[in-house]
Each structure stands twice: as C-alpha cells, then as structure tokens.
Amino acid sequence: MRRSTGFCLTALCLVIxxxxxxxVDEGVLVITKDNFDSIIQDNEYVLVEFYxxxxxxxxxxxxxxxxxxxxxxxxxSPIKLGKVDATVETQLAEKHGVRGYPTxxxxxxxxxxxxxxxxxADEIVSWLNKKTGPPAKDLPTVxxxxxxxxxxxxxxxGFFKDVSxxxxxxxxxxxxxxxxxxxxITSADEVFSKYEVEDxxxxxxxxxxxxxxxxxxxxxxxxxxNFIFVNSLPLVVEFNQDTAQKIFSGDIKSHLLVFLSKKAGxxxxxxxxxxxxxxxYRGEVLFVTIDCDETDHERILEFxxxxxxxxxxxxxxxxEQDMAKYKPDNPEITTENIVxxxxxxxxxxxxxxxxxxxxxxxxxxxxxxxxxSTNFHEIAYDKEKDVLVEFYxxxxxxxxxxxxxxxxxxxxxxxxxxxxxxxxxATANELEDVKIxxxxxxxxxxxxxxxxxxxxxxxTLEGLSKFIESGGKYGQAPDExxxxxxxxxVPRKDEL
Numbered sequence: 001m002r003r004s005t006g007f008c009l010t011a012l013c014l015v016i017x018x019x020x021x022x023x024v025d026e027g028v029l030v031i032t033k034d035n036f037d038s039i040i041q042d043n044e045y046v047l048v049e050f051y052x053x054x055x056x057x058x059x060x061x062x063x064x065x066x067x068x069x070x071x072x073x074x075x076x077s078p079i080k081l082g083k084v085d086a087t088v089e090t091q092l093a094e095k096h097g098v099r100g101y102p103t104x105x106x107x108x109x110x111x112x113x114x115x116x117x118x119x120x121a122d123e124i125v126s127w128l129n130k131k132t133g134p135p136a137k138d139l140p141t142v143x144x145x146x147x148x149x150x151x152x153x154x155x156x157x158g159f160f161k162d163v164s165x166x167x168x169x170x171x172x173x174x175x176x177x178x179x180x181x182x183x184x185i186t187s188a189d190e191v192f193s194k195y196e197v198e199d200x201x202x203x204x205x206x207x208x209x210x211x212x213x214x215x216x217x218x219x220x221x222x223x224x225x226n227f228i229f230v231n232s233l234p235l236v237v238e239f240n241q242d243t244a245q246k247i248f249s250g251d252i253k254s255h256l257l258v259f260l261s262k263k264a265g266x267x268x269x270x271x272x273x274x275x276x277x278x279x280x281y282r283g284e285v286l287f288v289t290i291d292c293d294e295t296d297h298e299r300i301l302e303f304x305x306x307x308x309x310x311x312x313x314x315x316x317x318x319x320e321q322d323m324a325k326y327k328p329d330n331p332e333i334t335t336e337n338i339v340x341x342x343x344x345x346x347x348x349x350x351x352x353x354x355x356x357x358x359x360x361x362x363x364x365x366x367x368x369x370x371x372x373s374t375n376f377h378e379i380a381y382d383k384e385k386d387v388l389v390e391f392y393x394x395x396x397x398x399x400x401x402x403x404x405x406x407x408x409x410x411x412x413x414x415x416x417x418x419x420x421x422x423x424x425x426a427t428a429n430e431l432e433d434v435k436i437x438x439x440x441x442x443x444x445x446x447x448x449x450x451x452x453x454x455x456x457x458x459x460t461l462e463g464l465s466k467f468i469e470s471g472g473k474y475g476q477a478p479d480e481x482x483x484x485x486x487x488x489x490v491p492r493k494d495e496l
Contacts, residue, residue: 036092044078052101053085120242127180142191145184148184201216215227226283236287254316270333292308367421368421371424373429379422380445385418390423402440405459458475
C-alpha cells in the first residue's frame with residue numbers, strides 16, 4: 001500500500017511538472033494560468049506582455065520584444081520576458097487588470113508595476129535595466145566605454161573626475177528619472193582622453209545626425225532633461241506609435257508637421273531640404289514627418305483639413321493653445337519656404353488657421369439646420385431665438401447614435417419660430433471663441449443674452465426636450481454623473 005501511495009505521489013509530481021513546463025518562443029516565456037505563479041516566484045524580474053493575436057500594435061511589438069529578450073539573454077541578465085495570450089487566458093488577464101492590448105506589467109520580486117517605456121528593443125532593455133540597477137553604468141576603461149556606447153542608438157555619459165560632486169549628483173538624479181535611455185558615468189583619465197572631453201561635461205552619443213552632442217549649460221535637472229529630449233530625437237522625427245509619446249510629451253510645444261507619402265518617394269525627395277531648417281530651429285520647433293500612406297494617420301489628415309491629394313503639405317501647431325494650427329501661404333516644401341514660414345510663426349506674424357466648410361445652399365431646408373464656421377455666429381447668437389447646436393464628428397459612435405433622435409427633435413420643434421435646432425461638424429469647422437473637446441457637445445444659446453449652456457443629461461428625445469423647454473435648467477448633471485460620463489469613452493477632439 002505504501003509503495004502504491006509513493007508511486008502515485010511521484011506520478012502526480014511528474015504530471016504537475018509537465019503541466020507547469022514553460023514553453024519558450026524566440027526567447028520569450030509563454031505564460032499560462034498553470035505556470036504564471038511559478039514563473040513570477042522563481043524569477044526576481046519578469047516583464048509580462050498581455051496580448052491579443054489580432055491586435056496590430058501587438059504584432060508590431062512582437063519582433064522588438066523578441067529582440068529585447070535576446071539582448072537580455074546575451075547579457076546574462078536575470079530579467080525574463082514573458083507573454084500571455086489574453087484571448088485564451090481570459091481569467092488571468094482579468095485578474096491582472098488588463099483592459100487593452102498590449103498591456104505590459106513588470107513584476108519585480110513578485111510586485112507588479114506598469115511598464116512605461118518605449119516599444120523598441122533598446123528602449124525595453126533600457127527601461128528594465130533602470131528598474132533593476134543603478135541609474136548609470138560605471139565605465140572605468142576605454143574598452144568598457146566603447147562597448148557601452150556602441151551597444152545603443154542613444155547613450156548619455158557623464159564625465160566627472162569627482163563622482164560625488166554636485167553636478168554628478170544631478171546627472172545621476174536625471175539618469176534615475178529617465179527610463180527611455182541608458183546612462184554611463186566615468187572618472188577614468190583614459191576615457192576622458194579617448195573622447196576628448198573635459199571634466200564636468202555630459203555627452204549624448206547617438207548613431208544618427210551629427211553623432212554626438214555636448215551639454216554646455218548650467219547643470220540643473222531641468223536643463224539636462226531638456227538637453228536629452230532635444231538631442232536624443234533625430235533632427236526630423238517620423239511620427240509613429242513609438243515616437244508619438246516623445247513628440248507630444250516634451251517641453252517643445254511648437255511643431256512643424258510635414259505630411260509626405262513614402263510610396264510617392266516624398267521622403268527621399270524632401271527630407272534633406274527639411275533637415276537644414278530643422279537644425280536652425282532645434283530646441284525651439286520640433287520638426288515631424290507624417291507618412292500619409294498609413295491608415296492610422298487618416299484621422300490626423302482630417303484634423304488638419306487635408307486629403308491625400310494635398311500631400312506633400314506642411315502645418316505648424318502650438319500645443320499650448322488648444323493645438324492652434326497655422327497654414328503657410330506658399331505650400332512648397334523647400335528649405336527657403338520652410339525657413340520663411342517658421343520665422344513668421346516665431347515672430348508672431350501668422351494668423352491662426354481655422355478650418356471651415358462651404359455653406360450648403362440648402363443649409364436651412366430641413367428641421368435641423370446646418371452650420372459652418374461662416375454662418376455660426378449669425379445663427380447661434382441671434383438674440384431673437386434660442387438655438388440648440390450639436391457639435392459632432394462624423395466618425396463618432398455616440399454622435400451616430402444620437403443622429404436619429406436629433407432629427408426627431410428638429411421635427412418636433414420645426415414650427416417654433418423662436419427656436420433653432422442646428423448641428424455643426426466640429427472636425428471640419430473651427431471657431432476661435434468656441435472650444436469643443438468632447439463629441440457630441442450639445443449647447444443651448446439663449447435668446448437675448450446669448451448665454452451658452454451645455455447639456456449634460458440623457459441624450460433622449462424627452463431629455464433634450466426638457467432641456468430646451470426649461471431654458472437649459474434641466475439636464476445639468478451633478479458632479480457624480482459628470483465623472484461617470486468622463487469614464488464612458490466619450491471621444492475627444494484632441495484624440496488624433
């Protein structure tokens with residue numbers, strides 16, 4: 001009986017071992033509900049990607065994720081990369097709070113934190129090393145410094161004879177704060193001599209543009225961070241899912257956007273002419289190219305009132321002013337024209353470009369009147385009438401759901417000569433004095449005073465009717481309802 005019990009226990013252990021066996025795909029651990037706990041417990045550091053096979057962003061990440069795993073393995077790092085098919089392991093994904101794809105979580109000694117790094121292999125490795133090691137790698141020899149610099153596209157090295165100096169402490173503070181790039185520090189004379197760098201200097205080495213940049217301002221955290229942001233990006237940055245966050249989260253809020261087509265050979269034709277002015281205005285205006293052949297970029301074209309036939313084209317934007325847009329008088333993409341355009345912008349000589357559609361001849365034919373930028377003020381601010389305006393986006397699902405109800409509303413009040421029911425496509429018509437953030441936005445402009453009251457109630461025929469008939473008093477949601485609405489995936493105009 002004892003032998004039989006011992007045999008059963010041994011067999012059970014073998015079965016459990018087989019069940020918990022971890023498959024490895026291109027260096028990445030394949031994680032399931034059966035092996036998740038053991039992988040997290042047995043490894044001090046694990047980055048886990050929750051993905052869906054059909055997700056385009058997941059497909060784009062996959063080769064970079066595998067490269068990162070290989071780099072870590074070659075470096076004999078204790079950090080492991082794993083992946084979970086969230087469409088199969090639904091309970092596991094739900095347990096770990098996965099709401100979108102891909103979701104990456106870093107488990108450090110069993111404790112999860114959200115991954116906030118980039119999507120390129122070097123960026124993934126850099127972020128992980130920052131979370132598990134010192135802010136800057138010590139570079140005591142020329143060979144170690146050279147290997148370190150050669151291994152990455154962007155490297156920031158502090159040259160400090162006294163690594164306990166105030167400047168060195170600021171450098172290490174910045175290194176600890178920035179996860180996107182790797183930092184090194186050296187006090188070795190031979191390294192100073194090899195790279196011809198003076199004591200106290202910070203150098204950014206890169207495998208593009210001019211090859212390196214030397215920091216020569218007062219050593220403050222803000223100055224060093226800004227130096228890294230400006231010089232770690234190419235002179236002309238291509239907009240994509242990997243660079244979008246860097247472009248919009250930096251301190252440079254003025255951007256020249258150049259819309260090009262790779263299929264038409266525009267990048268080869270125009271890029272060199274763009275680089276010269278990009279260098280001239282570096283640190284002041286960020287130069288960005290957008291490939292208009294990408295399906296994901298169609299919304300951006302629409303935001304600027306452009307069509308593919310308009311490409312090549314350029315626009316300036318200022319993020320500090322609700323993404324104010326500026327259009328050149330001369331559309332040619334030449335070095336001289338770009339310099340003239342950017343100069344006029346910096347000197348404040350340009351007038352903000354507002355999109356508008358042509359006014360349809362039959363704009364007032366139906367119960368719901370059509371507004372564009374040119375007739376908005378005349379109709380909405382008519383002091384003889386109350387005017388309800390729906391600001392909508394053609395692609396907005398909430399707007400599409402509202403459309404038949406809004407038509408019914410127009411039909412209901414079509415005989416009321418003191419009330420106008422109107423709508424305006426706010427993606428194609430912009431107003432200097434009215435800022436639309438969410439879609440749809442419903443605003444009642446009251447007669448006599450022109451007071452603007454935004455509707456926050458239920459988007460039903462009854463709710464909208466009560467809003468109108470109460471003079472805007474009904475439908476003013478309490479704070480709790482407003483907070484709930486904000487979490488309800490309401491589309492925003494600034495979500496490009």
